[in-house]
Amino acid sequence: MNIFEAIIIAVVEGLTEFLPISSTGHMIIASSLLGIGESDFTKLFEVAIQLGAIMAVVVLYWKRFISPLSKGAEGWKFYAKLIVGVLPALVLGFLFNDQIDKLLESPTTVAISMLLGGIVLLFIDNFFKAHTIEKEENISYPNAFIIGCWQVLAMVPGVSRSAASIIGGMQQKLTRNLAAEFSFFLAVPTMFAATAYSLFLKKWHGSAIPKRGYELIMESQQNMVAFAIGNIVAFVVALLAIRFFINYLKAYGFRLFGIYRIIVGILLLILIFTGYLG
Known part of the structure; x- marks a missing residue:
């Protein structure tokens, strides 16, 4: 992966991580279209640049x-809810890590997930109309846990962590905006855990000698520069994307994102079946 490719993937991550359109799915598509090989560093990079996106949430919502x-x-209940919400993803992510890695290599999975998720987003505002929870303080621990269970669906590429957790929030009677903001908050421990695992615990077996993520990054100067620039770019772009999403959501809801997902899903299936996308 060269620096140009790293910047493109980072822009995609920053733009799509907090929108309900699947960052993982878009990075898989971008990598395929750019012809980036499925090396261990590429796979690690697509997870590790979440650090930049995480920092965007922390900076924008630093007071929270x-x-x-x-x-x-009383204040620590906020952190406790995030811990409860992230537990399902931590447990299932650890147990099914290998199966998830295999799904991450499948554009077909992304296409189908994009299409089905788009259909759901078209009608989500009609599905969940009773919004009785308007403040984060009123989110209970069971609410947080169930939203975390919804978030687990995002382990399938193309589903979108943001979409799954927002739908979960609205199903738990959170308002549209609160569901989106709680999704952002929940992303911080979820993505931090996934990134930390990929960097320090997981052994990557693409070479003769298995290496941990940080060893792959330090393997060459190009890898280190790509990692650093990728996180900076993802941070800046995510800042802009979050601000846009919240403002747009207040005014228009999810319909546009649903239409976008359906169009992308259909185009992907066409590209796959015609052999242009492997």
């Missing part, structure tokens, strides 16, 4: 993450 520290036991 910092203020609980000064509120004693």
Whole structure:
């Protein structure tokens, strides 16, 4: 992976991570179209640049993450809810890591997931009309856990972590905006755990000697530069994408994203069946 390719993938990550259109799916598509080989570093890079996107959430919502520290036991409930919400993804992600890796190599899985998810987003506002939870403080631990279970669906490429957790939030009677914001909050521990696992715990077996993620990054100067630039680009683009999404969501809802997913899903299936996308 050269620097240009790293920047393109990072832009895709930043744009799509918090929109309900699947960042993983778009990165798989972008990698395929760019002809980037499925090396261990490429796979690691597509996970590790989530660090930049995570920081965008922390910076935009820094008061929400910092203020609980000064509120004693009551304030710490915010962090406790995030821990409860992230548990399903941590457990199932650890148990089914190999199966998830295999799915990450499948453009067909992405195409079908994009198409089906788009249909759901077209009608989501009609599915869940009763919004009784308007503030984060009113989200209960069972609410957080069930939203976390919905988030697990995003382990299938193309589903979208953001879409799954927002749908879960609305199913739990959160308002549209609160469901989106809680999805952002929940992304921080979820994506941090996935990135930390890929960098420090997981052994990548693409070479003769299995290596951990940080060893792959330090393998060459090009890898280190790509990793650094990728996270910076993902951070900046994610900042802009989050602001756009919240403002757009307040005014128009999910319909446009549903239409977009359906169009992309159909185009992908055409490209796959005609042999242009492997």
